[in-house]
Amino acid sequence: MAYRETEKMRQRKAQTRQRILDCARQRVFEGGFGNAQVTRIAQLASVATGTIYRHFDSKEELFAEIFRDATEREVNKVSEDLASHGDAVSRLGKALRRFAERALDAPVMAWALIAEPVDPRVEAQRLIYRRAYAELFQRTIEEGIEEGSLPPQDAHFSSTCLVGAISESLVGPLSPTQAGDGDIVEPEHTDPLVDTIVRFCLQGLTGNRR
């Protein structure tokens, strides 16, 4: 019986931890990390503020986990798009386009992940994930050079140019201070911003007018 009791406690602990994460993620989704006050998260998760600190060493630890989870999901989607059919150029175009469209579809969350000024501990996670994106792009660029759909180039540096171009050009449009209140970006709509980013990136890689 003592064992079952412990197991139940373990489960309840895991559930509480998950509920805290879910509520915190919801707050970030709605207003960025700056919107995710611990007291408010505790309220939403129906726990005492102190309980949050029994599950996470600090607010920054909690934020870093939300950041990792959300970004990991994005990295996986980019990875899937890069593994789809077609030559390297069309796969890169697809991955870049869909990344930008997803970002514009959930602008506050994307802004929180890409550009919101955050604690250095979360910022450090950002650098790690930008490297993860760059590595994915680099592999596809190498495949493109190999198959001849891309001219010879330093695949590593070209990949970081891609990551920079797409994330930086999304920063402004995603920023809550720049977007109008209640602006809703239609996910189906081919945004001129997305076109510009994808064209710039593919031209940068191929040297051919798009």
Next chain:
Amino acid sequence: MAYRETEKMRQRKAQTRQRILDCARQRVFEGGFGNAQVTRIAQLASVATGTIYRHFDSKEELFAEIFRDATEREVNKVSEDLASHGDAVSRLGKALRRFAERALDAPVMAWALIAEPVDPRVEAQRLIYRRAYAELFQRTIEEGIEEGSLPPQDAHFSSTCLVGAISESLVGPLSPTQAGDGDIVEPEHTDPLVDTIVRFCLQGLTGNRR
């Protein structure tokens, strides 16, 4: 006499403030913002730690001022290069190349300005200056479209692609964790990294193989 006394005090205060800024900047130059401990800066500036807080509200205020000063200087250099002779494409190429070369010439400082995980107050300054760079590039891209050296494009979004591509592709090479100890980048040396960045950016803008 009382007036002169006050004037002298004012001057001495300004000198102390400047000395604190100079010593802090030197620490950032050598090891980034993470290297600039207030106690160490106070030691170097021969003042008590408390004196620093009489001149700056907080360490972050001091850092933000160093950041503004150093970045302002960079923005001015880019502005000068963009105002030099030649068509828009060659001026953009020159400004991008020299920006990258200056960064590789003072890698720790450049890393601190571009990518080091910092307090949100310094990070907020970063977003402002990235917009300043983008505005400079945008004006030159518009001139290029006007004169016909660049094809029609959304000059604003293309400019943010440039800022992103160049800053992101410098992040890795500048990072203290990636650079070898004592690596010195020769400023005269045409780095393959610089070539790749400039080629990617100009191809991105023009759609012509470089």
